[in-house]
Amino acid sequence: MGSAETLKGRVQHTLRRLAQNREAARKSRLRKMAYVQQLESSRLKLISPAGLGIFISSTGDQAQSMNGNGAMAFDVEYARWLEEHNRQTNELRTAINSHAGDIELRTIVDNFVTQFNDIFRLKAIAAKADSCQILSGMWKTPAERCFMWIGGFRPSELFKLLLSQLEPLVEQQMDIYSFQQSCQQAEEALSQGMDALQQSVSETLANGSPSSSGSPGNVANNMGQITMAMGKLGTLEGFLLQADNLRQRTLEVMLQILTTRQSARALLAISDYFSRLRELGSLWPSRPRE
Structure with a gap:
């Protein structure tokens, strides 16, 4: 009888743990979706005429580059990226210190890598505006x-x-x-x-x-x-x-x-x-x- 109760308790504990992992993964996916939406908004800002430092006249027949605007836009987006990166770093540190399960940890790792790679996409867009600025790392x-x-x-x-x-x-x-x-x-x-x-x-x-x-x-x-x-x-x-x-x-x-x-x-x-x-x-x- 005691053995059966012990087994039942272990099963219930495992089920609770799995449910917690699923909930953590769900919340992580929601945060990722929100961040991806924010990144897409940032990307559109960077590739817009204003973000790239391009002025289009009212007649539509003149375009002129204005130095620095693209790089300035990147500085702003980098600061936002860094803020999110620091948040995800803290989340990763907490998961490691609390000995989170492999399923939960895998989700956090994947989200971390996705966010880490976002900076490369932002840099690629900004490099089209001014590759020298990005090469020199002025941010x-x-x-x-x-x-x-x-x-x-x-x-x-x-x-x-x-x-x-x-x-x-x-x-x-x-x-x-x-x-x-x-x-x-x-x-x-x-x-x-x-x-x-x-x-x-x-x-x-x-x-x-x-x-x-x-x-x-x-x-x-x-x-x-x-x-x-x-x-x-x-x-x-x-x-x-x-x-x-x-x-x-x-x-x-x-x-x-x-x-x-x-x-x-x-x-x-x-x-x-x-x-x-x-x-x-x-x-x-x-x-x-x-």
Whole structure:
């Protein structure tokens, strides 16, 4: 009799736990839907004429770019993204500390990754307005920009965080090291491409024939060089997209290798690292000086 009652109690406890997990997953999906709707609204703002800094005259026959508006819109959307990112980081931390079940944790991890990837979509839209602004990371603090690589974090840094924060990953070690090597090779190829682009633009600007300052020939020559350089600089957007794609791909593969609980801890470690980096950037200007 006692054994049957014990079994019944365990079953009821399991059913309650499953119901709690389903309710948590439902609430998480609702939050995700609300955030996706907000993101879509932000995306429409960014690609609108006003968001991209384009003025259309009342006659409809004139369009003019106004520098900075697209980047300013991105700054606003980044601040909103960061606020939501911090909220989801706290949710992930709470789930880990409370030893949430794998089903609930998987839902939180998936939502976290979706929200994390949203910044890449926002960057891609903003890069069309001003790729130089996104490449230089002007939405970040000067200290944060010191650690940037082609408009964001260096993907291979994720592996260092992973290996330092998680327990020995014996079963996944070969997969991790293999992909880490591929990631570093892709980084090197993109870095070499950026170096070649910078050299090409510099050579284009430097190779003009000298002429008297202010003469018609000099003005025409300068404009020709600048036009060519701008054409080459236009490929920056492609480098930004490739670098962000590598960042996304690295995170995706890393999470495929790890278990749900390992993924949760890895994402929390990554988020905490970038949070400390932002804090460093905000405190750096007010550091003690002798």
